[in-house]
Amino acid sequence: MTPEGIRAIRGMHDVLPDRVALWQRLELISQQVLSGYGYQEIRTPILELTGLFARSIGEVTDIVEKEMFSFTDRNGESLTLRPEGTACCLRAAIEHGLLQQTRRLWYRGPMFRHERPQKGRYRQFHQVGVEAFGFPGTDIEIELLLLTRRLWTGLGITGLRLEINSLGLPEERAGFREALTAYLRRHHEALDEDSQRRLEQNPLRVLDSKNPALAGILAGAPVLADFLGDDSRGRFSELLAGLDHLDLPYQINPRLVRGLDYYAGLVFEWTTDRLGAQATVCAGGRYDRLAEQLGGPAVPAVGFAFGVERLLLLMEEGGTLPDPAEADLYLILGGERLRQAGLGMAERLRDALPGVRLLTHCGAGSFKGQFKKADRSGARYALILGDDEWARGTLGIKPLRETGEQRELSFEETVAFLAKVFGGDSANGTRDF
Numbered sequence: 001m002t003p004e005g006i007r008a009i010r011g012m013h014d015v016l017p018d019r020v021a022l023w024q025r026l027e028l029i030s031q032q033v034l035s036g037y038g039y040q041e042i043r044t045p046i047l048e049l050t051g052l053f054a055r056s057i058g059e060v061t062d063i064v065e066k067e068m069f070s071f072t073d074r075n076g077e078s079l080t081l082r083p084e085g086t087a088c089c090l091r092a093a094i095e096h097g098l099l100q101q102t103r104r105l106w107y108r109g110p111m112f113r114h115e116r117p118q119k120g121r122y123r124q125f126h127q128v129g130v131e132a133f134g135f136p137g138t139d140i141e142i143e144l145l146l147l148t149r150r151l152w153t154g155l156g157i158t159g160l161r162l163e164i165n166s167l168g169l170p171e172e173r174a175g176f177r178e179a180l181t182a183y184l185r186r187h188h189e190a191l192d193e194d195s196q197r198r199l200e201q202n203p204l205r206v207l208d209s210k211n212p213a214l215a216g217i218l219a220g221a222p223v224l225a226d227f228l229g230d231d232s233r234g235r236f237s238e239l240l241a242g243l244d245h246l247d248l249p250y251q252i253n254p255r256l257v258r259g260l261d262y263y264a265g266l267v268f269e270w271t272t273d274r275l276g277a278q279a280t281v282c283a284g285g286r287y288d289r290l291a292e293q294l295g296g297p298a299v300p301a302v303g304f305a306f307g308v309e310r311l312l313l314l315m316e317e318g319g320t321l322p323d324p325a326e327a328d329l330y331l332i333l334g335g336e337r338l339r340q341a342g343l344g345m346a347e348r349l350r351d352a353l354p355g356v357r358l359l360t361h362c363g364a365g366s367f368k369g370q371f372k373k374a375d376r377s378g379a380r381y382a383l384i385l386g387d388d389e390w391a392r393g394t395l396g397i398k399p400l401r402e403t404g405e406q407r408e409l410s411f412e413e414t415v416a417f418l419a420k421v422f423g424g425d426s427a428n429g430t431r432d433f
């Protein structure tokens with residue numbers, strides 16, 4: 001129960017201890033995969049000047065028009081809780097002169113959008129994002145897509161679909177925009193309210209409509225691919241040939257336009273049928289003009305971000321469950337006199353068994369009460385240090401998850417036994433769940 005008026009904000013969630021293990025698993029695996037491709041982590045503030053997002057994501061986008069958490073600070077400046085990471089990462093790279101050489105950067109952390117909360121859609125959510133600066137070719141694009149595939153394999157997520165499209169250059173898109181606007185105006189009456197509004201402000205976004213009633217109209221709409229020049233078409237074919245060569249299946253989705261304005265060229269989304277309306281778990285593309293647009297050098301750029309919560313939902317659905325145990329070992333102490341000795345023994349055990357989680361009983365308690373706590377902690381073994389063990393320089397050890405008698409072992413024997421049980425996995429932090 002919380003006192004009246006004191007509660008978490010709608011769409012913003014606490015991650016409780018029993019779920020953190022799953023988050024950490026995703027974080028650890030993504031970090032390993034990203035560093036395997038030479039990506040370096042960058043950390044930027046959660047607050048930025050509002051202008052950064054208006055100038056990058058685009059004034060006429062859902063995010064900037066209605067989803068940003070913005071406020072005026074004490075100095076009269078408009079600040080915004082970052083709704084995404086690309087603009088922040090690029091801002092930092094420009095500001096610190098990182099763009100003089102090629103860079104592969106990644107980041108993770110909370111993002112904020114004032115959307116209507118539902119399963120898989122939150123107001124504070126988390127992304128892991130990747131940005132590659134200074135690479136103009138399709139090689140980096142293919143590498144990025146291979147990296148995403150490796151992520152899904154590492155996380156044990158199957159059944160995702162890669163949808164890709166080419167948005168071409170802004171000048172090519174202008175011709176398409178004109179044709180599309182003319183076509184949609186002819187069908188104005190049949191459009192829903194949202195699409196009528198988008199038609200006037202950002203007609204490409206009408207293509208993104210999920211309203212099944214519009215499927216017929218959209219199917220007859222002009223297709224962006226017909227407006228692309230030879231260079232853009234050539235690039236896209238080269239990319240597709242690379243994906244074919246590396247056995248990475250994809251679906252071309254000519255209506256994929258993305259909700260952020262900075263893209264030109266490749267755009268892609270990894271989607272699933274298992275999360276209802278929140279089908280996109282990862283999305284990105286090329287945005288070569290943005291660095292210059294933000295006052296930096298002209299540097300080609302491409303990247304993506306995935307939604308952590310959405311992937312966690314899929315991991316859970318696929319049977320990856322968080323580890324419910326608080327500890328691997330629970331140290332039970334025989335009375336008041338052994339409290340300090342027990343803390344010292346726990347230190348020696350931790351030195352000898354790095355990575356193994358050891359809970360030392362703190363506070364008073366009978367043996368029976370301590371065994372109950374040990375059991376509740378989820379630990380696999382109870383270690384017992386009573387007066388007799390202390391006098392003999394030994395430890396009692398009792399399995400809690402399988403049948404077995406309590407045994408008495410020397411310190412060295414205890415360590416050797418536990419090292420074998422918990423193996424190398426716990427020592428390097430990659431525990432099995």
Ligand code: HAM
Nearest residue numbers: 084086120121122125280281282283284303304305307
């Ligand atoms: P985005 O498509 O806006 O792209 O977001 C990327 C991913 O973040 C989505 O595919 C989704 O999984 C997750 N996501 C977005 N909004 C929410 C939400 N309200 N609740 C839960 N998850 C959400 C970007 O943000 C670009 N910065 C990606 C990028 C990086 N493009 C180039 N580099």
